[in-house]
Amino acid sequence: MKFKLLKFICFFLFFFSFSISTKALSTSYKDIVKDIVNIEEIEISTDKINIYLFYSETCPHCHKELVYFETLKQSNYQDKINIYTFEVSDQINNANLKKVKELFKENRPGVPYTLIGEQAILGFGDSTSDRIQTILNNYLKEDPKEESIKEENTNYKLPLLGKIDVKNYSIFLIALVLGLIDGFNPCAMWILLLLINMSLNTKNRKKMFLVGLTFILTSGLVYFLSMLGIGFIVDLTTITIIRDLIAIVAIILGIYNLIIYIKTRKETGCHVVKKEKRKFIIEKINNILESKSFLLGLLGTIILALSVNLVELACSLGFPTIFLEILSLNNILGFQKIIYLLVYIIFYLLDDLIIFLIAVFTLKTKGISTKYNKIVNLVGGILMIIMGILLIFKPEWIMLNF
Amino acid sequence: MKIIKINAMWCPGCLITKSIWQEIEKEYPHHEYINLDYDLDEEKIEKYKIGDILPVVIIENNNQEIKRIIGEKNKKEILKELEDLL
Numbered sequence: 001m002k003f004k005l006l007k008f009i010c011f012f013l014f015f016f017s018f019s020i021s022t023k024a025l026s027t028s029y030k031d032i033v034k035d036i037v038n039i040e041e042i043e044i045s046t047d048k049i050n051i052y053l054f055y056s057e058t059c060p061h062c063h064k065e066l067v068y069f070e071t072l073k074q075s076n077y078q079d080k081i082n083i084y085t086f087e088v089s090d091q092i093n094n095a096n097l098k099k100v101k102e103l104f105k106e107n108r109p110g111v112p113y114t115l116i117g118e119q120a121i122l123g124f125g126d127s128t129s130d131r132i133q134t135i136l137n138n139y140l141k142e143d144p145k146e147e148s149i150k151e152e153n154t155n156y157k158l159p160l161l162g163k164i165d166v167k168n169y170s171i172f173l174i175a176l177v178l179g180l181i182d183g184f185n186p187c188a189m190w191i192l193l194l195l196i197n198m199s200l201n202t203k204n205r206k207k208m209f210l211v212g213l214t215f216i217l218t219s220g221l222v223y224f225l226s227m228l229g230i231g232f233i234v235d236l237t238t239i240t241i242i243r244d245l246i247a248i249v250a251i252i253l254g255i256y257n258l259i260i261y262i263k264t265r266k267e268t269g270c271h272v273v274k275k276e277k278r279k280f281i282i283e284k285i286n287n288i289l290e291s292k293s294f295l296l297g298l299l300g301t302i303i304l305a306l307s308v309n310l311v312e313l314a315c316s317l318g319f320p321t322i323f324l325e326i327l328s329l330n331n332i333l334g335f336q337k338i339i340y341l342l343v344y345i346i347f348y349l350l351d352d353l354i355i356f357l358i359a360v361f362t363l364k365t366k367g368i369s370t371k372y373n374k375i376v377n378l379v380g381g382i383l384m385i386i387m388g389i390l391l392i393f394k395p396e397w398i399m400l401n402f
Numbered sequence: 403m404k405i406i407k408i409n410a411m412w413c414p415g416c417l418i419t420k421s422i423w424q425e426i427e428k429e430y431p432h433h434e435y436i437n438l439d440y441d442l443d444e445e446k447i448e449k450y451k452i453g454d455i456l457p458v459v460i461i462e463n464n465n466q467e468i469k470r471i472i473g474e475k476n477k478k479e480i481l482k483e484l485e486d487l488l
Contacts, residue, residue: 190412197411269473270413272440272454278412282441367414370474 025049029139033115036099037086049139051132052115053085054097058243060395061331062112065124072132080140108333109232123331174326175340178319179347181383184368184376187315188219190273191281191308192352193367196359198285205360211288211301212356218305220349223320226313227341231324243391246325250388253318257381261374268370281308319380320344322387329398403433403487404462408447410440415474416457422477423459461487 025047033052053069055062069083086093088111097113104120106113114121114128119135121128195215199208234246284304291297323344327337351368359365390398407423409416427435438447440456452458453472461469461484471483 189414193414193417194412267455267473268475269415269455269457270410272410272456273412278441365417367417369418370415 026139029117032103032118033100036103037084037096047080049081049116049136051081051083052100053083054088054093054100054111054113054115055085056088056111059111060329061124065112065114065128068124068129077136081136110328110331110333123333125331171326171330171332171340172343175323175343176347178323178383179344180350181376181380182316182319182344183348183351184372185316187312188309189352189368190270191304191312192216192219192356193365194281195285196356196365198282198289200359200363200365202289203363205363207289207297209360210294210298212360214298214301215305216349216352216356218302219309219352220345222306222309222313223348224341224345227320227324227344228338230317230321231327231337231341234321234324234328243325243395246321247388247391250318250322250384250391254381254384254386254388257377257384261377261381264377265374270370318384322384322391325391326387326398329395404436404465405433406436406438406450406460406462408438408440408450408452408456408458408460410456413440413456419457419459419474419480422475422480425477426480 029049031050034050037052051069053062053065055066066085069085072078072081073083086096088094088097097111100115100120101107101113104115106120106122108122110122112122112124114124114132116132116135117139121131192212192215196208196212199211202208234242281304284300288297288300288304291300327340332340355366355368387398407420409420423435427433440447450458450460455472457472457474459471459480460467461471469483469487471480475483
C-alpha cells in the first residue's frame with residue numbers, strides 16, 4: 001500500500017536541468033588520482049577533465065551513476081570529459097579504491113566513489129549530479145547554459161509545506177514504522193516490566209524513575225551501537241550475495257513470525273520464561289533495588305541493561321538489519337544515517353517509555369495486551385517477507401525509485 | 403468459592419487481567435480471592451501444576467478445583483466462563 005502511494009507521488013516528481021561549459025580548463029584543475037590508478041591509456045590534456053568512478057556491479061546506486069555518466073557523455077560535456085570506471089570486485093581496483101580514499105581522507109566505506117580533480121563524492125544521491133555539474137563548471141572557465149539533461153529529482157513542492165524531499169520523508173516513515181513494530185518485540189519487554197513492578201514495591205518514586213530511565217536509555221544505546229555495527233558491515237559489503245543473504249534471512253524470519261502467529265493466534269497470555277533466566281534477572285534487580293549506594297545501583301542497572309540487551313539482541317535483529325540495508329541502498333551515510341537510526345531507536349523505545357512513565361506517575365503498571373503481540377507477529381512477518389522479496393527482485397523499490 | 407489468581411510481574415497479559423479481576427472482586431465480594439505470584443509464591447503454586455501460559459485463574463469449591471481459566475481474557479470472556487459459578 002505504502003509503495004503504491006509512493007509510486008503515485010513519484011509520477012509527479014519534477015525534473016530539472018543543468019548547465020555545462022564548453023570552454024578551456026581552469027588552472028585550478030589538477031588530476032591527483034591518475035598516479036594511483038596508473039592506467040596508461042588515461043589521457044592528460046589541457047582541455048579535458050578526467051572523471052574516475054569506482055563502482056560495484058551489484059550496487060544499484062552505481063548503476064544509476066553509470067547511466068547518468070552515459071547521459072553526460074552525450075551532452076555538451078562530451079568533448080570536455082573522460083570517464084574512467086573501475087569495478088571494485090577486481091582486486092587491483094579495490095586496492096586502488098583504498099589508496100584513493102586514503103588520499104582523500106575518506107573513512108566511510110562504500111561505492112560509488114567519484115573523483116574529479118581534487119574533489120571526491122561518495123555515493124550517488126539526489127543532489128550528486130548537481131554537485132558533479134558544479135565541480136565540472138568550476139574546472140571549466142565559463143559556464144554558459146547550452147543544454148539540459150533530464151535528471152530524476154525527488155524534491156516536490158507542496159502547498160503550505162513548501163519544498164519537501166519525498167525520499168527523506170519516506171525513509172523517516174519507514175524508520176518510524178519499523179522502529180514501532182520492532183519495539184513491540186516481547187524479547188526484552190518482560191525484563192522492563194519486571195524491573196518496573198519490583199521497583200514499585202520500593203515505593204520510592206525517585207529510585208524507580210532513575211533505575212527505569214537508566215535501563216531504558218542503556219537499552220536504547222546498546223541497540224543504537226549494535227545497529228551502527230551492523231550498518232558498518234552492511235555498508236562494507238557491496239556484494240549482492242550479502243544483500244541476498246540478508247533478504248533470505250528476512251524472509252525466513254518473516255515466515256517464522258507467521259508460523260508463530262498461526263500457532264499461537266488462538267492462545268492468549270504470556271509464555272513462561274525459563275526458570276534460570278527469571279531467577280537470575282530477579283536476583284540482579286533485587287541487588288540493584290537494595291543497593292544502599294545510589295551510584296552502585298545505577299551501575300548495576302547499566303550492567304543489567306547491557307547484558308540482557310546483548311543476549312536478547314539476536315531475538316530482534318531482523319528489522320534493524322532490513323532498515324540498515326534500506327539506508328545503505330539509499331546511500332544514506334554519516335550524520336544523516338545517525339539521525340535516521342536515532343529516529344528508529346526513539347520509536348523502538350516509545351512503548352517502553354510510555355509504560356515506564358505511566359508507572360512512575362500513577363504507581364501502577366500497565367501492560368500491552370498480548371493480543372497486540374499477535375498482530376505484531378502477523379504484520380511484522382508479512383513486512384519482513386515483502387522486504388526480503390523486494391531486496392532480491394526489486395531493490396530499486398527499496399531505494400524508493402519506481 | 404475460592405478464586406486463586408496466578409500472575410507474574412513480567413507478564414503483560416497478567417497486568418491486563420489483574421485490573422479486570424479488581425473490578426470483578428468489587429462486583430462479587432462474597433468470594434475468597436487469593437493472589438499468587440509465579441516467582442515469589444513458587445512453593446504454593448507448585449501443586450496446581452500450571453502449564454507454560456500465564457495468567458491462570460483456578461476456581462475451587464470446598465477445596466476442589468471446578469474451573470481453570472488460562473491466558474489473557476477480557477471481562478466479558480471471564481464473566482462468560484464464570485456465569486454459572488459466580
